[in-house]
Amino acid sequence: MSERPIFVVGCPRSGTTMLQLMLHAHPRVAVPPETRILVQAYRDRRQWGDLRRPKNRRALARWIAKGPRTQFEDLGVDKDEFIRRAVAGPGSLGSVVGLVYAMFAERHGKIRWGDKRPPYIRHLDAVLAMFPDAQIVHLIRDGRDCVASLKEMPWFKGDISEAVYRWAEAIDIGRGHKLPPDSYYELRYEDLCADPTGTLTGLCTFIGEEYDPAMREPYRVADVVPAHKEWHVNTRQAVTTTRAGSWSSRLDPDEVSLCETVLGSRLTAYGYELTGAPRAPRRDLTAYEKTASSWRRELRRTALVERINRFREPGPVAALLTNTQRELAGVPK
Structure with missing residues (x-):
């Protein structure tokens, strides 16, 4: 049976928590609530030094377990x-x-x-450096629903x-990936809600597991989600299609125009129909392009720093916890 770790990614508010719980309901798979460990540990790996040294592993483990923002608790x-x-x-970052996650399991x-952490879609380099055997599951939801939901989140500034x-x-990164078919899988939120059995059966085939009917009832394991995250309240209810398409009553006409002008070809590529809203005014498109340019610059800067860091690795990065991982790393069994 497969030992490969599974990472659920996507645009925030795509339904990734529901999918997390569906996977967690499987008798062989455990998927914890979100933490802030993986990306930060990878970015700061030079700080921890060569993790073949026990004292360095202790320092990293103490930061993970007792850091103020890791959400380990x-x-x-x-x-x-x-x-x-x-x-x-084993002495490696991964x-x-x-x-952490093996002990949760x-x-x-x-x-x-x-x-599960939606922003991992922006950090696949970190995920794959630590877990070369990772299987990436990208959940896609109608972009207009994601935008409408993001607007309502207390943490979205x-x-x-x-x-x-x-x-x-998120869509562009997913479409531009170069991962093999057994490492990357896309599914739509709307299909997951309308046909949980069929959609989850396809997902289970990808991850190499037998479909289990318990996956259709994620609310039964929703207590794994911290209660203070009130924006996940819907995961404590039965799977429903009622939230699909709710953007039509949650977005203003100008917001619909911006979504469809900017995202139109991406939406239709995934089977989402457009309303035929008028093209967004120039001021809105200019504001969007300014925001997009700022984010793209940050991504390029991060990528440059990563290329430099790759030449100065302080020690092994890839995980050595399973037979598969040790085989990939060339470590004798």
């Missing part, structure tokens, strides 16, 4: 036990980070783990332009 994993096992475990009696850009970016 949401996992219910024993901090001291995690630190002990990280120090005793091994220490992956142990153990806590739930599961063999295999996954992770951007404007309409940023909301539109976040969806465009």
Whole structure:
């Protein structure tokens, strides 16, 4: 049976928490609530030094378990036990980070783990550097619904332009990926809601697992989502199609025009029909392009820093926790 880690990605508010819970309901798979561990640990890897040294693994593990913003406590994993096992475990960045999720899976009696955080779509380099055997599951939802939902989130501080850009970016990264077919999979939120059995059966074929009917009832395991995240309240209810297309009553006409002007070809490529709204006015398109340019510059800057860092790795990066990972790394069994 497969040991490969599963990563759920997408534009925020695409339904990734529902999909997380569907996977978590599978008897072999555990997918925890979101943490802020993986990307930051990777970006700061030079700080931790060569992780073949136990003292460096201890420092990284202590930051993960006791850092103020890692959200480790949401996992219910024993901090001291995690630190002990990280120090005793394989000497690589991915091994220490992956142990977090492996221990979460153990806590739930599961063999295999996954992770869900929508912005991972922007950080596939980090995910794949640490977990070369990762399977990426990209959940896609009508961009207009994503924009409408983002506007309502207490944690989203951007404007309409940023909301539109976040969806465009996720779609463009997904369409531009160069991963093999067994490493990247797309599915639509609307299909997942309308035909959970069929859509999840296809997903299970991709990840190499047998479909289990429990996956259709994600609300039964919704207690894994921290209660203070009130914006996930719908995951505590049965799967429904009622939220699909609700953008039509949640977006103003000008917002619909901006969405369809900017996202039109992307929307239709995924089977979403346009309303025929008039083209967005120049001022709105100018504001959007300014926002998009700013985000693209940041992505280019980050990519440049990464290229430099790759030449100065302080130690092994890829996880060495499973037979598959050790084989990929050329480590004898």
